[in-house]
Amino acid sequence: METIQTNKPINVLDKGFVKLVDIMPKNYTDPELKCDEAIVRAARVSYNQSSKGTERDKKLIQYLVKHHHSVPLESIVFQFQIKCPIFVQRHIVKHRMSSMNEVSARYTKVIDEWYTPNKVRKQCTKNKQSSDGFLDDTLSEQFDSACQSSYKKYEELLEKGVSREMARIILPQSMYTQFFWKIDLRNALHFCNLRNAPDSQWETQQYAQAIEKIIQETNPVSYKTFREQNK
Amino acid sequence: METIQTNKPINVLDKGFVKLVDIMPKNYTDPELKCDEAIVRAARVSYNQSSKGTERDKKLIQYLVKHHHSVPLESIVFQFQIKCPIFVQRHIVKHRMSSMNEVSARYTKVIDEWYTPNKVRKQCTKNKQSSDGFLDDTLSEQFDSACQSSYKKYEELLEKGVSREMARIILPQSMYTQFFWKIDLRNALHFCNLRNAPDSQWETQQYAQAIEKIIQETNPVSYKTFREQNK
């Protein structure tokens, strides 16, 4: 009986991370299937004699993924801890088939951490919603100084006795936030398909890639089949 | 046959609104029930002879609302258009049993509209997440000037060719956004119960109250029963 490793953070952007905090199932017996064993169990509706050998189990998983028989994939559940800028969280929260517990900027003071891009992207002229190419790196500082100045005003307002819930509204959308995010394999793959895609914002793609790395590690067979289908 | 009036905006905060864009059912025959007729139809699973008279229909609706037999309430569907600050949208989007189509700040330039509070609230000392009482009104200007300065930097970045999706990350969470929000009566009442409540942020309460006003207008019987239960 092997156990899935949890709590190793994958660093994302300048100060963020994605961490697998818990997973169901946590243990597995077949190292070629790992958590994918739970798909086989659910699809065959039998716990004890569920496996029919690695090869037949693999074929069943591949069949289910390819033909969108997706309910057995809901048997695998991830609990992630994620630290990301608010504008990325605003993309993630739109995936409704999941549970998000976020820190409250009403309850505690916001920490002085914001995302400062390394490279500043140019507006794409062909695709209205995308970037294309890079601008001078010195622009990066202007992002940082804008956030510094907003954060300073935030602290001033707090010192004057303004409530946290009001003062925080002047803070930029690049401030880091943190949350626990529970999502099952079916919906996690759908998330990766939409957000690790060229029309997704680059910063959001980085988070989707970190989640993909974890899925690949815990669910090798279903992940491989999924990626062969969605290149 | 009467028709529910749509497209009259209810003004909220300094520049926001809530507007009922569409509703199902749109027509009704009994002015005491209005859209609540659809609850009776669904609960009795019959379209033509569904009504058993206003009094018996009212009692059925009251019974369903009181005893949490909530599925018939899902028969009424609202399509709202909402304009609110981003920090309010971040509360609304957490209600997952709904559909949100939001304008994209990647696709079009953000308009120079942000929320400036009239009255600035003090941090509550007893309740860590709340406000309590007011501070000097002149503080209101500091909110406005902070947003002005952030917006100016946003425009400068755009002028230098920075992509919209990047430049907008320095904009404050008080910027106005707009979205279409589809939600059924069951979930709309749950939303009002949580967000038109003393522990909800004051600004978010104002939006919940506008939505309550619309529900009261379109679904008088179920609304009254709901509010008698949740004072």
Add this chain to the structure above:
Amino acid sequence: METIQTNKPINVLDKGFVKLVDIMPKNYTDPELKCDEAIVRAARVSYNQSSKGTERDKKLIQYLVKHHHSVPLESIVFQFQIKCPIFVQRHIVKHRMSSMNEVSARYTKVIDEWYTPNKVRKQCTKNKQSSDGFLDDTLSEQFDSACQSSYKKYEELLEKGVSREMARIILPQSMYTQFFWKIDLRNALHFCNLRNAPDSQWETQQYAQAIEKIIQETNPVSYKTFREQNK
């Protein structure tokens, strides 16, 4: 301003039907788009000047359907009334993103209506879950007589004072049931894709086809695009 026709039943199997009881939006202005207008409105987040002409609107709808930008499709909501055998209802209810209000066999006596197949299908030898070819038509009577005899025992139990909720458990899964079923366009198309497919039970396919006919009538552009993608 045109209005979608409702309440015309489409007959399905020997005694069943599918009926569009209500729809949002109920009215439309462009006969080439009909309810698909609501997709355009939601995608453009603007009610009044939403249309940019039939051709550009059509292209937007086609783009959204093809690229799985599915949230605007949730703006169209159907309320169906369906009469079908219980074994078909058991397939329909598995589609969770919908609301079902079903008649209760605990509350009222079950009517003497069951599905009797016209043609009796042979077990397929290649595909374990399918039928293949037909058997002698006289077998049809055996289905009918089995149900007759079960229904007779049901009535005997009721006469002896047995509660409805207990007596009904001996009734066969071919008994007809009725329900209101609310589902949005996104999920209705997904339902048709899975259930109007060769690996779906033939009787369930008939219901999916009736629903497709209604969608085609109310949402011509999105329906056509969907079917071109899923042949």
Add this chain to the structure above:
Amino acid sequence: METIQTNKPINVLDKGFVKLVDIMPKNYTDPELKCDEAIVRAARVSYNQSSKGTERDKKLIQYLVKHHHSVPLESIVFQFQIKCPIFVQRHIVKHRMSSMNEVSARYTKVIDEWYTPNKVRKQCTKNKQSSDGFLDDTLSEQFDSACQSSYKKYEELLEKGVSREMARIILPQSMYTQFFWKIDLRNALHFCNLRNAPDSQWETQQYAQAIEKIIQETNPVSYKTFREQNK
């Protein structure tokens, strides 16, 4: 580090059971909290230093349950294996916020197992949907013989080459079925509240009680608070 015991079936009715097949989290450190630890972690959005001592953790859980701050409760996920009559499964499947993988009577022959009630309940005259008191125990045999005769016809049809998917439609709703059912704590408690209630069918109550027993064992603090609120 303790581990939650799984795979002990709780017998329900004459041939059914409820079995906890897997759970997230599977391990716990505080025997007074057990899986409720995951609620604390999610609510505080911090994995490592989440506990503030048993007493403060308990108070947090009680506060969340009492005030319907329910999202942290979604952090606990159960995978059940359930064997129950079809008419009970038809109640369970209506709880949409869950995942059900059921054995297919199209794919394999239905086993000769049906529910035969020990005691036969009388129709209640006051409450149209309920039973009240008992009838002569000999009536129990009539349930059994009705099912025997239907099952015999089912086997005859199969022998004549009728496809499984067709032959099974004459089988009664008291036939046993099996499924894997994944549901989180929030929705499992809601299920128990509705189905372990006097207006729920007695047989369905037995399954809800088995599930409650498991929840009480794995989540002692939240369960106790829930039951104090919903007596």
